[in-house]
Amino acid sequence: MNVCKRLLSVCLLLALTLLPLVSCHASVSHEAFEVPTDFDTSKEYEITFWAKNDTNDVQIAVYHQAIEDFEEIYPNIHVNLKLYNDYGRIYRDVITNLQTNTTPNVCITYPDHIATYKEGKNTVVGLDVLMADEKYGLGGSEIAFDAPTVDEIVPEFLAEGKIGDVQYALPFMRSTEACYINQTYVEKLGYTVPDVLTWDFIFEVSKKAAEKDADGKYKVNGQEVMIPFIYKSTDNMMIQMLKQRGAEYSTDEGEVLIFNDDTEDILYTVADAVSADAFSTFKIESYPANYLNAGQCIFAIDSTAGAGWMGADAPFSDIDGSKIVEFETVVRAIPQYDTEKPKMISQGPSVCLFAKEDEGEVLASWIFMQFLLTDSVQLGYAQSEGYVPVTTKAQQSAVYLDYLSRSGEDNDLYYRVKLEATQLMLDNIENTFITPVFNGSANLRNAAGQMIEEVTKSIQREQTVDDAYMEQLYGKMVSLYNLDSATSGTVGTGKKVFGALPAESVVLLCALGGIWVLIGMYFGVELIKKRKK
Amino acid sequence: MKKLLAIVLALTFVLGMVACTQPEEQVDPNKKSDGVMTYAQYDAAKKGDAVVIEGFVQAKQSWWDNKATVYLQDGDGAYFLYEMTCSEADYEKLTVGTKIKVTGNKTEWAGEIEVDSGSTFEIVDTTDKWVATAMDATSLLGTDDLIKHQNKLVKFTDMTVVSIEYKNGQPGDDIYVKLSKGEAEYDFCVEYYLTGDDTDVYKAVGELKAGDVIDVEGFLYWYNAVNTHITAVTKK
Numbered sequence: 053m054n055v056c057k058r059l060l061s062v063c064l065l066l067a068l069t070l071l072p073l074v075s076c077h078a079s080v081s082h083e084a085f086e087v088p089t090d091f092d093t094s095k096e097y098e099i100t101f102w103a104k105n106d107t108n109d110v111q112i113a114v115y116h117q118a119i120e121d122f123e124e125i126y127p128n129i130h131v132n133l134k135l136y137n138d139y140g141r142i143y144r145d146v147i148t149n150l151q152t153n154t155t156p157n158v159c160i161t162y163p164d165h166i167a168t169y170k171e172g173k174n175t176v177v178g179l180d181v182l183m184a185d186e187k188y189g190l191g192g193s194e195i196a197f198d199a200p201t202v203d204e205i206v207p208e209f210l211a212e213g214k215i216g217d218v219q220y221a222l223p224f225m226r227s228t229e230a231c232y233i234n235q236t237y238v239e240k241l242g243y244t245v246p247d248v249l250t251w252d253f254i255f256e257v258s259k260k261a262a263e264k265d266a267d268g269k270y271k272v273n274g275q276e277v278m279i280p281f282i283y284k285s286t287d288n289m290m291i292q293m294l295k296q297r298g299a300e301y302s303t304d305e306g307e308v309l310i311f312n313d314d315t316e317d318i319l320y321t322v323a324d325a326v327s328a329d330a331f332s333t334f335k336i337e338s339y340p341a342n343y344l345n346a347g348q349c350i351f352a353i354d355s356t357a358g359a360g361w362m363g364a365d366a367p368f369s370d371i372d373g374s375k376i377v378e379f380e381t382v383v384r385a386i387p388q389y390d391t392e393k394p395k396m397i398s399q400g401p402s403v404c405l406f407a408k409e410d411e412g413e414v415l416a417s418w419i420f421m422q423f424l425l426t427d428s429v430q431l432g433y434a435q436s437e438g439y440v441p442v443t444t445k446a447q448q449s450a451v452y453l454d455y456l457s458r459s460g461e462d463n464d465l466y467y468r469v470k471l472e473a474t475q476l477m478l479d480n481i482e483n484t485f486i487t488p489v490f491n492g493s494a495n496l497r498n499a500a501g502q503m504i505e506e507v508t509k510s511i512q513r514e515q516t517v518d519d520a521y522m523e524q525l526y527g528k529m530v531s532l533y534n535l536d537s538a539t540s541g542t543v544g545t546g547k548k549v550f551g552a553l554p555a556e557s558v559v560l561l562c563a564l565g566g567i568w569v570l571i572g573m574y575f576g577v578e579l580i581k582k583r584k585k
Numbered sequence: 586m587k588k589l590l591a592i593v594l595a596l597t598f599v600l601g602m603v604a605c606t607q608p609e610e611q612v613d614p615n616k617k618s619d620g621v622m623t624y625a626q627y628d629a630a631k632k633g634d635a636v637v638i639e640g641f642v643q644a645k646q647s648w649w650d651n652k653a654t655v656y657l658q659d660g661d662g663a664y665f666l667y668e669m670t671c672s673e674a675d676y677e678k679l680t681v682g683t684k685i686k687v688t689g690n691k692t693e694w695a696g697e698i699e700v701d702s703g704s705t706f707e708i709v710d711t712t713d714k715w716v717a718t719a720m721d722a723t724s725l726l727g728t729d730d731l732i733k734h735q736n737k738l739v740k741f742t743d744m745t746v747v748s749i750e751y752k753n754g755q756p757g758d759d760i761y762v763k764l765s766k767g768e769a770e771y772d773f774c775v776e777y778y779l780t781g782d783d784t785d786v787y788k789a790v791g792e793l794k795a796g797d798v799i800d801v802e803g804f805l806y807w808y809n810a811v812n813t814h815i816t817a818v819t820k821k
Contacts, residue, residue: 105753112754135753144649338695342809371809509701513633513690 085177087185088411091194093128097416099157100132102145104401106357107137108368110436118429122420125196129416139165139401143494150175155406157417158424163213163486164494166220166404171491177405178218182418190422199422204445212486213402221402223442224424225357225433228396228484229288229386230473232344232352232362236379237261237272248394249387251293254281254351255321258330261350273377277348281331282340284354287501288397291487293318294500296389301500306490308535310500311526319507319522326511335505336512342370347377353386356438357400359473365463383472385480398484400439431455435465438473440481447478495533503529612713614641614660618686624661630691636700639686640664641715643738644804644816647778648676652702654778655679656736656804657687658717663736665806667694668702675708682714697807698735719802727769731811739805739813741766743821746797749790756782760790762815764801773801776814789818797821 101119105111112135119131134156136142143165149155150172161169170176183202187194191201202210205223213221231249238245241260246253258280261272270278283289290310294301299314325331334340340352341361352362361368363381388394403421408414423429430441431452441447456475460468477484487493506525510517530536617623621639622630630636640657647654653671657664666687671679679685689704722739725731747763747770760775780786793799802817 107752109754133755134757135755137753137758336692336694338809342695509633509690513635 084174085181085407085411085414087181087188088415091188091415091419092412093126095412096128096130097413098130098132099413099417099420100134101158101420102134102136102142102156102160104136104139104142104160106437108360108436111433114429114432114436117432118423121428122197122423125423126416126419129420131420136160143168157408157413158403158405158421160224160401160403161221162494163215163221163402163489164497166402167215167489167491167493169404169406170215170220174407176220177407177414177418178220179213179222179405179418180219182405182415183219188415188419190425195419195422197423197426200425200443200445204443205425206442206444206447206481208398208481208484209442212398213404215489221404222421222425224401224403225430225439226398226400226442226477227355227357227437227439228398228477228480229285229292229353230356230359230438230476231384231386232340232354232359232469233382233384234344234347234350234379235382237347237350240272245382245384247384248391249384250391251321251387251389254387255325255330258325258351259328262329272350273347275348277343277346279329279332279337279343279349281325281351282334282337282343282349282353283331283504284334284340284352284358285501286333286335286504287497288399289353290315290318290500290504291497292386292395292397293389295485296395302488302490302493302496304488304490306488306492308496310496311529315503316522319503319525320517322504323507323511323517326508331508332512333505333508336508339370341366344381345369345377346371346375347379355399356440356473356477359383359438359470360436360467362473363469365467366469367464367467381469383469383476385476394480394483396480396484398481398486427451434474438470438477440474440477492534496535499529499533499535502532612715614658614715614717618709621686624659627664627691628662632691632693634691635689636691637686637688638664638700639684639709641717642679642681642683642685643717644681644779645676645679646776648673653679656738657685658737663717663734663738663805665697665699665736666704666706667692667699669700669704669706671706678708678711680714682716683708684710684713684715695807695809722805723766726766726771726811731805732807735805735807737805738802738816740800740802741813742800744771744799744801746793746795746799748795749793751791752777756787756791760787762790762793764799771811771813772808773803773813773815774806774808776806779804779814780816786815786817789820790815793818793820 103115115133119133123130139162142159142161146155146159146169150169166176182188183190185192191199209223209226213219213223233245235245238257241257243257261278261280263271265271269276272278291301294314297314300309300312302308302310322331337343340349340354341358343349344352344362345364345366360366364376364378369376385394386396403424405414405417405421425443427446427449430443430446431449433439434441435455441452446452456471458466459471460466487497503525507517617639621637627636627638640659642655643658644656645653646656648671651670651672652668653676654668655666657666669687685706686709687700687704687706689700692699692701717738719738719740720734721742722731722734723741726741744764744766747765750761752758752761759777762773762775763770764773775787775790798821800819801815803813803815806812806814
């Protein structure tokens, strides 16, 4: 009888100990978000917004003005702005803050990065329910400003914020890449800039531009420095070249397919151009604009959002004015393999929401997020650089159409190169594409660019680039960027992002904990008994 | 008698200890292991050349994703190690003064001479540390000789503050500093990764006003022109 009692006691104790332990694990992550019925305007909310700018005072001013205007409409919502210049740093800080549950409420980011953030359970708020909410959704009945409806967001841009079936981000601004060309030098070399560039053309002219005279100076510019073709973002270069060739990169699910013959062929093309001193990269040389404006580069490929730095009359400059030379700048789409079917990357900042315990706080953040898509913010920010607004409403507004029509009126707001870059994006929205987004897609992107960087450096260091080199390079990329486990949670940040524990693990851990508690209780009871005796 | 014995024993102990202590050895900052370049050989190497160097850690700028950026110096010159391959655990071992050997390639980025990303390192000595004394480079401002001391710990005295500007217009990132000497103006920077907003120098620079006269110390970094990374300021 005593044995039965003891067994029963042990079972009861186990049940009492394990149940709370099992249930307590779930409190670590946020619950799935549900839209509150009403937004409490009498309650004070303080939210943080991490935003990115391109080292551009106008953009900073637009953010500040947006917050001021928003707080006037919603005086109970206070927005703290933290500004960044680079997406990589936002990514690092978010990863760090995810572990301490101190993420911002609203954050400018890239979908590739969201794919990593959302590995934690409910860390990033899925927006579908919010967007569709009748009262507080996009352009909802209770929104106190003129927010765009879902139909007024450019569908191509909106789709880019979807990961799987869930909308995790809204577009904030869009850009693509453009080729900024020193037409003066192209013509001096005996060529004419075509309407649509090809890779063959750009490499041919670049090789010609690398010719030197007897004094060791470059014939085309008479200087000791000439890097005919500089690419800012080599990950984009590889991705776009593969896309244009119809070559494989990855599946939507995250299977890595980049290590193929097309990639190898592209890398040999790069190696050939580097051998002729015709090509280099931003990571190796520095900003393409600095070389272009100093007459030391003929083809500079950079974002349309960097157009304000391009050309002899550019409003922004990083180099001493005495180094800038006069030349005619023309803007073209990036080079193509098939001029009839141009393809170019769609890029630019998106914006996401991080989950918080207080659903009212999330709703306040969502309302602010919508405010970033209003015409005043969209137009103000887009005009600061070669960005395109993400709403048709803003794109078709009289203010924006007037802005576009005034190209070249000055070298500031209406700087011709900037407006031509903007127009390039507007004319090619249907020709843009993005790469699949999955946990690890940021790594794959890095590897795509790193292969070009490695080949370029190797040739510059007079190393042999052959089939054995390629094989070794592929292996190095797989290892460096964890591409053999792209969907396993390893994000290449040096840190591992863990999802929720499997149920079996939770039960096992709790059982172990429970046993230790029971052992402790047993000894405690025995000790009390002894003392009583 | 007992007291005397105790004194004699104590004296014997002290003298014995003194005798056992060897005279402190001066660390030779230019001493190199076999196969390691002198600073002059490194300086002569061309962009892209393979280099093997040794020096003493002077400051750590950042670590992320197994990449460390570090200022290194020996008795003759200084080195900027950009994104050197380094685990987080090894990064902790890179304390100021630690001697390391670095294998990589020399490169140049916007005028800054550096050991390119992907270099590897090993710790040579953790006991004999060496920390550089800031070299007064005030008289070299505006001369072609200044760049010869690139990446060294240097100081400039009696500089006048022209402007202080937070990158992004608010604390939390780099601070751009313009200082003048005579008619000429020079760019300086409080590099956020090197000295973040919780450091004394970040706070001190943030409080400077145009017209203040200061002594400034830092690493002689280059970005298209001299752009010293400030590590200390003294307001006069």
